[in-house]
Amino acid sequence: MDARALEGKVALVTGGSRGIGRAIAHRLGRDGATVAVAYARDETAAKEVVERIREDDGRAFALREELGRHGDAARLWAAFDAHAEEYAPGGGVDIIVNNAGIGRSSDLASLTESEFDEVFAVNVRAPFFIVQQGLPRLRDGGRIINISSGVSRIAMPEIMAYGATKGALDNFTLNLAKELGPRGITANSVAPGIIDTDVNAGWLRADPRAAAQAASLAALGRVGQPEDVAGIVAFLASDDARWVTGRVIDATGGSGL
Template sequence: MGDLNGKIALVTGSSRGIGRGIARRLARDGALVAVHYRSNETAAKETAGSIQDEGGRAFLVAAELGVPGDAEALFASFDAGLAGIGAEPGLDILVNNAAISLPGHIGEVTPEEFDRTVAINAKAPFFLIQHGLRRMRDGGRIVNVSSAVTTTAFPSTIAYGVSKGALDTLTRTLAADVGERGITVNTVAPGFIETDMNAAMRATPEAHAALAAISVFNRLGRPADVADVVAFLASAESRWITGQRIDVTGGSRL
């Protein structure tokens, strides 16, 4: 995979789950990684610690998303973190991974739940990109983490699907806007991955087996399955790929 030495990466929601896997993989490829978290500092420190144990470099960025001024607050923490370790300011790789998923069919979702879901999953990435581009060097990489729900109907999480659909559109449109700077913008769309977010859905052996059977490989995905694809999109080898949605579902429901 590509050499990311000298690159600075920011991965939102990287204290656990898919985000942790992405942060660790980018660090193994040589990037200095900003590990973003909202409130679970212990988990974020575990992510950073695992990176350092593997010979990589990381620092923490704390900020709540989905609230007024979130992008400004996050990048204030990001800039301070870089300065605190004596690193030059800048950004090369932005991975918008942080998200929430609230259950509910169309008749059950409240306006407050809808607004919060969209604010974290779609609005926050929009303005993080806006602020990130001011720091991003030419030839940078933006990767948005979407979901299989934008191409397969999941009525029980409709608000989540709407928010991720907006993220897919953002990817394609933004790619056309920043191409002249050599910046690529792509989406990865995972299916069911073994993370805390869906633990309740696979609480029994029968439920776990049913979810695994959705993939042609008859297993659930792992964070590394997604992280490896993100690492490729963050590398120089992906320079001719932009505006694309990469399915990372293990051939689910083919």
């Protein structure tokens, strides 16, 4: 890939203030895209992402919207449109990365209806309507990249509802690829395994035995880093991936082989 492979493109990254989303935003910005960093609550973290992209001679702006509530997609796109004249001439977008999500859920015996509704609202409903309402803005030849999870193919009953949302997201990806293919728009899922982020810090970084166990699950023998996922997303966002669509790209380092 060229160093500035995404020059002139505009990207929206949800959950872009931390973890995998932060790494994706940084990478897309470094590759030349103007990045809309969407976040839920942590304004300071979002501003840090924007500033880092700008320090690397990129263009970025932050959008605040907490997903999982009715009308969230409309509010997010309204915020995007408000910045469009300055940052995204013509109001269009080329890359939509649905990264925001609730990362865990209770087991079958403990899961409540409210928790079930919440995890599906954030992980499935929000991406669905972000894409639906983004289509008038998404340019022909664009990219939709949904951040899924390795648990969509690896049984983990203790987080069954979370896994179900990622299975739904993968099916959404498949149908988007068929629906939008005539416009040259690709849709793909990226499915990470265990990634060393702040969300996992409590159990992963605090206990060397837990870290070693997590590393042993991957064929490549280590715990994944956010940049590992961001590199795959950058490829899928680029013209080099123009002939890849409707796929779930495994980003687990070979876990569960």
